[in-house]
Amino acid sequence: METFQIIILLLDATFRIATPLILAALAGMFSERAGVVDIGLEGKMLGAAFAAAAVAAVSGSAWVGLGAGILTSIALSMLHAYACVTHKGNQVVSGMAINIVVAGLSPTLAYAWFSMGGQTPPLGGDARFKSIVLPYAETARDVPVIGYIYAELISNHNIIVYMAIAAVPICAWILYKTRFGLRVRAVGENPHAVDTAGISVDWLRYKALIMTGFLCGISGSYLSTAHGAGFIRDMTAGKGYLALAALIFGKWRPVPTLFACLLFAFTDAVQARLQGVELPIVGVIPVQFIQALPYILTVLLLAGFVGKAQPPKSIGEPYIKER
Amino acid sequence: MSEQSPALELRRINKSFGPVHANKDISLSVDRGTIHGIVGENGAGKSTLMSIVYGFYQADSGDILVNGKTCRIENPQSSIEAGIGMVHQHFMLVDTFTVLENIILGIEGGYRLKEGLSAARKELVRLEKEYALEVDVDAIVGDLPVGLRQRVEILKALYRGAEILILDEPTGVLTPQEADHLFRILDTLREQGKTVILITHKLREIMAITDNVSVMRRGEMVAHVRTGDTSQAALAELMVGRSVLLHVEKETAAPKETLLAIRNLNYVDIDSVPRLKNINLDLRAGEILGIAGVSGNGQSELLEVLGGMLAPTSGSIKFKGQELVGNKTFTARNLRKIGLGHVPEDRHRSGLVLPFSANECSILGYHDKPEYNRGLQLDRNSMVETCNTYIEKYDVRPPDPYLKASGFSGGNQQKLVLAREMEQNPDVLLVGQPTRGVDIGAIEFIHKQLIKMRDAGKAILVVSVEIEEVMSLADRIAVMFDGGIVGELPAAEATETQLGLMMTGVREPKSDAKATI
Numbered sequence: 001m002e003t004f005q006i007i008i009l010l011l012d013a014t015f016r017i018a019t020p021l022i023l024a025a026l027a028g029m030f031s032e033r034a035g036v037v038d039i040g041l042e043g044k045m046l047g048a049a050f051a052a053a054a055v056a057a058v059s060g061s062a063w064v065g066l067g068a069g070i071l072t073s074i075a076l077s078m079l080h081a082y083a084c085v086t087h088k089g090n091q092v093v094s095g096m097a098i099n100i101v102v103a104g105l106s107p108t109l110a111y112a113w114f115s116m117g118g119q120t121p122p123l124g125g126d127a128r129f130k131s132i133v134l135p136y137a138e139t140a141r142d143v144p145v146i147g148y149i150y151a152e153l154i155s156n157h158n159i160i161v162y163m164a165i166a167a168v169p170i171c172a173w174i175l176y177k178t179r180f181g182l183r184v185r186a187v188g189e190n191p192h193a194v195d196t197a198g199i200s201v202d203w204l205r206y207k208a209l210i211m212t213g214f215l216c217g218i219s220g221s222y223l224s225t226a227h228g229a230g231f232i233r234d235m236t237a238g239k240g241y242l243a244l245a246a247l248i249f250g251k252w253r254p255v256p257t258l259f260a261c262l263l264f265a266f267t268d269a270v271q272a273r274l275q276g277v278e279l280p281i282v283g284v285i286p287v288q289f290i291q292a293l294p295y296i297l298t299v300l301l302l303a304g305f306v307g308k309a310q311p312p313k314s315i316g317e318p319y320i321k322e323r
Numbered sequence: 324m325s326e327q328s329p330a331l332e333l334r335r336i337n338k339s340f341g342p343v344h345a346n347k348d349i350s351l352s353v354d355r356g357t358i359h360g361i362v363g364e365n366g367a368g369k370s371t372l373m374s375i376v377y378g379f380y381q382a383d384s385g386d387i388l389v390n391g392k393t394c395r396i397e398n399p400q401s402s403i404e405a406g407i408g409m410v411h412q413h414f415m416l417v418d419t420f421t422v423l424e425n426i427i428l429g430i431e432g433g434y435r436l437k438e439g440l441s442a443a444r445k446e447l448v449r450l451e452k453e454y455a456l457e458v459d460v461d462a463i464v465g466d467l468p469v470g471l472r473q474r475v476e477i478l479k480a481l482y483r484g485a486e487i488l489i490l491d492e493p494t495g496v497l498t499p500q501e502a503d504h505l506f507r508i509l510d511t512l513r514e515q516g517k518t519v520i521l522i523t524h525k526l527r528e529i530m531a532i533t534d535n536v537s538v539m540r541r542g543e544m545v546a547h548v549r550t551g552d553t554s555q556a557a558l559a560e561l562m563v564g565r566s567v568l569l570h571v572e573k574e575t576a577a578p579k580e581t582l583l584a585i586r587n588l589n590y591v592d593i594d595s596v597p598r599l600k601n602i603n604l605d606l607r608a609g610e611i612l613g614i615a616g617v618s619g620n621g622q623s624e625l626l627e628v629l630g631g632m633l634a635p636t637s638g639s640i641k642f643k644g645q646e647l648v649g650n651k652t653f654t655a656r657n658l659r660k661i662g663l664g665h666v667p668e669d670r671h672r673s674g675l676v677l678p679f680s681a682n683e684c685s686i687l688g689y690h691d692k693p694e695y696n697r698g699l700q701l702d703r704n705s706m707v708e709t710c711n712t713y714i715e716k717y718d719v720r721p722p723d724p725y726l727k728a729s730g731f732s733g734g735n736q737q738k739l740v741l742a743r744e745m746e747q748n749p750d751v752l753l754v755g756q757p758t759r760g761v762d763i764g765a766i767e768f769i770h771k772q773l774i775k776m777r778d779a780g781k782a783i784l785v786v787s788v789e790i791e792e793v794m795s796l797a798d799r800i801a802v803m804f805d806g807g808i809v810g811e812l813p814a815a816e817a818t819e820t821q822l823g824l825m826m827t828g829v830r831e832p833k834s835d836a837k838a839t840i
Contacts, residue, residue, distance in 0.1 A: 179431040179439070186417045186428050193415040196377075197429030198400030313418070321379060 004145075010269050012153050016227060018265030019164040020045065023219035024243035025250070025257045026171045027212045031077075033175065033252055034208035035188040035314045040080055040095030041216055042240025043102040048073040048220025050106035053120040053231035054113065056127040062225045065127065069225075070217030076102065077213030078206070085205045088318030099240075107233040120224070120231040129158040129226035160222040167215065172254040174211075184208050188312030191319040201319045219243075238295070245298045252312060267294045328391025330355040330487050330518040331376070331407075336385035338371055345371040346382070347542045353487070353535075355390075358509060358519040360529040360550070363539030364562055364762030369522045370412070372539070373489050377409045378402035389487070403429075408480025409489040414472050418465030423447070425464055426479050443482065450481050454511050470501035477508065488512065489520045494528060498617050499790060499823035506532050524562075524763070526555040527791070538562055563764050571770045574778070576798040578607035582751050582782040583629075583663075588638035590624050598624040600807040602638070606751060606782045611773065613797025613814065614786040617826050621806035622786045623668060626755045629784070630665040631655040632673075642751070659688060664744040668755025668786065670733075674740040677729040681719070682710035684728045685743050713742035718768065734758075734765030741769060751782045758792060770796055790822055804828040 024041050031038035048069035056065025076098055083094040107118030114120055137155035140147040175181040183204055187194045191201045223239075224231045242264055250257030271290045278284050331353040338346040345368045353359045363369045375382045378396045387394050389405045396402045402409075416425050423440055426447065432439040444460060451457055458467075458474050467475070473493060480488055490509075494502040509519050509532060521533060529536050530550060538546040538561040546561050583606035590599035599621050606612050616622055627633040629640065631654050640647045642663060647653045655665070667673035675684050686695050686706055694705055710724035717738040719731070728736060737758070744752065757773065758766040773796060777783055787793050793800055794817060801811040802825040809825045 177436055179434045179436060182424060182428060182431060182436055186420065189417045189419055190415070192411075192413075193417050193425070193428065195379075196399050196409070196411065196415040198398065198403050199429050200398075 005148075006273075008149060008152050010266070010273060013269035013272065014262060014265045015153070015157060015161055015165075017268045018261045019161045020219040020222050020227070020239055021243045021246055021261040021265060022164045022258055023160075023167060023215050023222065024240055025247045025261055026167055026254065027215035027219065028244055028247045029171065029175070029252060029254065029257060030184060030208045030211040030215070032247065032315055033188045033312055034184045034205050035191060035312055035317065035319075036080070036084055036205055036209060037091040037316045038080070038095055038212060039092055039241075039244065040076065040098035041243055042236055042238070043095070043099035044073040044076045044213065044216040045220035045223065045240050046099075046106055046234070046236045047076050047102040048217040049224040049235055050102075050110065050120070050220075050231045052217075052221035053123065053224035054110065056123055056225050057114070057121045057230070060125070060127050062123075062127055062129045065225050066129075066218065066221045069221030070214055073217030073220060074210055074213030077209045077216070081206050081209040084318060085202050085209070088320060091316055091318075103234065106231070110231060110233075118233045123225060123229045127225070128229055129160055129222075131156045131158050132162075158226045160218060160226045163218060164222075168254050168258045171215075175254065180207070185312075188314060191314055195319070195321070205319075242294070242298065245302060248311075249301055251310065264294055264298065267297050329353055329388075330390060331520070332388040332391070333372075333376070334386040334388065336372065336375060336387075337383045338375060338380060339383060345542050346375070349385070349539075349544050351537055351544060351547075353518060353520060355518050356513060356516050357534040358513055358521060358532055360533035360536040361520060361522045361539060362524060362526065362529055362536060362558060362562055364524060364764070367539040367562070368542040369539050370491060373409065373491060373520070373522060376402065376407060377489065403483050403485075406484060406486040407489065408483055408485025408487070410473065410476040410480060410491065410493060412491040412493075412495065414469075414476055416464050416472060416475060419463065421461050421463055422458055422467075422475050422478075423460045425475060426460075426482050430483060446482060447478065450478060453515065454481065454508060456481075456508060469496045470498075470504065473497070473505065474508070485517070487518045487520065489522070491522045492524070493521070494523065494525060496618065496788075498826050499819055500827065502528070526558050529558065530555055540564055559763060563762075571767075571774060571795050573774045576610045576777065578610040578798070579780065581605050581607050582643055583784070584639075584641040585629075586639040586641075588625075588628065588640065589636045590628055590633060591636045592624075598806050599628065599635070600805070602808055604801060604808065604811075606784055608750070608782050609777060609780045610798045611777050611783045611785055611796055613793035613800045614784065614803055615790055615793040615800055615822055615826060616788070616803035618788045620803045620826075622788075622803055623755070624806075625803070626665070626668060626753055626786055629663075629753055630667070631658045656688070659747065659749070662750040664747055664749030664752045666740055666744050666752065666754045666757065668759070670736050670740050675728045675736060677727070679728055680725050681714070681728060681731070681739060682706040682724040684739055685710040685713050685724075687743065689743070689747065713739065713746060716746075717742040717772075732762075733760035734762050737761050737769065738765065741772065745772065745776060749781070751784070752776065753784045753786075755786045756789075757785060757787065757796075758789070759787075766792075790819060790826075794819070794822070802826055 024045055028038045028041050051072035052065040052069030055068035056062050059065065080094050080098060083089040084091045110120055111118045134155035137151045141151040175185065183194060183199060187201055187204050194204065195201050223235055228235065246260035246264055247257050249260040271293045274285065274290050275287050276284060329352045333349055333351040336346050336349040349372055361369050371380065374380050376387060376396065378398045378401055381397065387396055394405045396405065423443055427439050427443045432442060447460055456474050456478055458471050458478065464472060464475060493505060497505065512519055523529060533550045536548055536550050536553065536558065537544055538558060540562060585602055585604040588599055588602040589597065591597050602625065614622055624633060628635045635648055638648060642661065671677060676687065683706065686709060690701065695702055707724045713719065714722045714724065719735050719738050728739065731739065754773065757769050761769065773783055785793065785796055794814060797814045799811060800814050800817050800822065802809045802822060804826060805828060809828060809830055
């Protein structure tokens with residue numbers, strides 16, 4: 001295969017891998033910009049993945065599944081809000097608790113309901129989001145370069161991939177151009193200012209966390225009903241944490257976060273491609289090592305190359321009126 | 324609303340926090356178009372009272388009347404609607420936002436920002452003109468000097484249609500010139516018919532600007548007087564409940580040999596920002612050297628370098644002729660051993676461990692002394708004994724060596740730290756903000772202790788942002804600006820105006836020879 005085609009296929013895979021990361025990172029952006037640490041992205045994604053697959057399997061509709069995924073994720077997000085906003089609990093502990101609970105609960109429920117060893121039944125037909133072929137994609141395929149890019153890279157993804165790409169400008173617009181966005185940014189920096197301006201800090205944070213749950217639900221549903229075809233235990237495999245890393249790498253801003261997600265996804269696509277390939281000089285690199293690459297990259301980027309990430313000033317601190 | 328009814332009236336307001344009765348039966352009446360001062364020591368309940376008016380807390384009982392009509396104020400929103408605006412002591416601004424964004428926060432006018440922002444821009448031009456409150460509305464608030472941030476807070480309140488403006492300790496962070504400018508703004512507000520409530524513990528300000536003044540003491544309103552009918556001394560007596568010395572009485576200093584000699588001291592911080600620039604200072608036995616300046620001009624860094632907490636980038640510090648810079652023993656711990664005591668300016672961050680009990684706090688930094696140790700354990704009895712002597716000698720209240728440091732008021736916490744450092748009998752004592760957040764009675768006490776130490780032949784370096792404190796306490800005054808010493812002059816010759824100018828970086832021509840920027 002010629003290099004051009006390899007690059008296009010790599011980028012194509014990058015988009016598919018980046019989709020859940022982008023959605024989850026944007027989800028985390030609302031929570032963290034509102035001053036609530038969200039280490040529970042992972043758990044919310046996993047919960048949504050399970051709910052979406054289970055409901056899609058029973059109802060036969062991927063869209064109903066997506067709805068269930070979103071609702072589950074919002075419910076988990078509200079649990080986080082109840083613990084951290086209403087009762088001023090520790091945000092990291094609450095997020096971690098959600099991750100652990102979901103990791104245990106989802107395979108248990110899957111086992112109880114479907115008796116398939118902790119999985120949901122394989123999804124097919126309308127129970128899964130299928131790739132959309134954009135108009136004239138096949139006719140255009142033969143046009144050199146542009147036609148191929150259109151048919152291979154731009155066309156032929158499922159709806160959620162396009163949703164993820166569209167979510168970036170939409171979220172950026174919400175965050176920077178709307179009243180809600182202004183307040184979210186304010187409450188993450190200085191909740192006292194928000195309170196004295198006559199806005200309820202708690203309710204505002206709840207609203208931000210609903211946004212988080214919503215986006216995270218789409219992200220999780222994608223894994224089990226679009227990218228995969230059914231729920232398997234631990235199918236998020238650290239993507240929630242990776243999304244959080246991308247958010248920090250992107251300095252809590254939508255567009256840089258998008259690029260961070262694409263970078264992580266690209267290394268993942270490369271590692272999938274490199275498996276078993278004989279390289280000059282080094283020979284075949286052990287699969288485990290290659291699989292670890294995205295994570296090693298994460299650590300290196302966060303450790304050195306980001307510069308000082310300036311988090312929202314009041315992140316992690318429950319809002320308590322001073323006496 | 325009749326013309327006679329006061330702009331704001333409080334009737335028998337009560338508020339308790341647990342066992343603390345912060346406001347007892349407070350009644351207050353503020354006339355429209357006047358500036359009304361509320362004075363009281365720290366912890367007298369001024370801020371609590373105003374927080375109730377602003378809807379931060381609800382009173383346990385009592386009524387609030389605005390323009391003669393009873394108002395239920397349940398949250399800041401309802402207070403804003405009643406026409407009350409507040410400028411808090413710690414600004415309620417989002418540093419990363421522009422001035423404009425800060426001002427519209429909470430009243431954006433629609434879910435999209437665009438219209439709200441352009442409407443606010445127009446309205447602000449009008450307000451700025453009307454009240455002479457110029458500020459660049461597109462500037463990022465975090466980049467603005469404090470004086471301007473305060474203006475943003477005032478604009479915020481006016482933009483919300485405030486008729487009654489409450490200012491909580493507004494001049495604490497300002498230079499005298501900035502404070503004067505603020506007073507001119509308040510004057511304009513009064514002329515335009517607005518009502519201003521000024522909370523402060525600085526009596527000079529009360530006398531300079533207010534029409535009426537109310538005095539609070541220990542949660543109670545003890546007096547309402549017309550400013551013209553009273554004096555600073557009378558107000559101070561009302562605040563404290565006994566007469567106090569407003570100026571420290573002291574003999575002329577008799578300075579002897581130089582104990583601490585600082586030459587060309589530089590410090591560059593981790594972000595490569597120069598914080599100290601070529602500092603030259605001499606500190607002699609038997610004198611108090613005061614460092615004046617607006618906070619954030621290098622005073623904190625100077626103290627931390629001299630206290631052994633930061634390593635200087637270059638320069639020389641000689642203590643009794645012995646070079647400290649570059650010496651392995653230049654550590655906070657060792658400096659204490661050789662007779663250089665340090666009362667850090669931030670008692671919460673560096674002076675005390677707040678969850679520790681008073682007796683534990685009174686040996687911090689000296690905990691390895693044999694008298695506090697018994698084998699592997701700390702000797703609790705001797706710690707408590709030490710603490711009890713400090714409590715008695717420095718009049719720490721409540722006299723409980725087992726009470727957590729956080730349970731003491733600011734003044735008593737400061738006395739604990741001062742007792743610990745002064746009782747080691749150091750030859751040189753560095754004191755940062757000796758009376759920050761300390762009430763008048765304790766200020767008097769602390770100042771007397773420092774003078775006593777000076778008279779015993781010790782050298783004292785006092786860093787304070789309170790210009791009056793530096794003027795009354797120090798024998799010599801050095802002014803810092805932007806990391807350097809602008810100039811140095813004898814306290815007896817210093818005037819407030821002159822120091823204020825120097826604090827903004829204007830070099831004082833007379834002492835040019837000593838200036839070292």
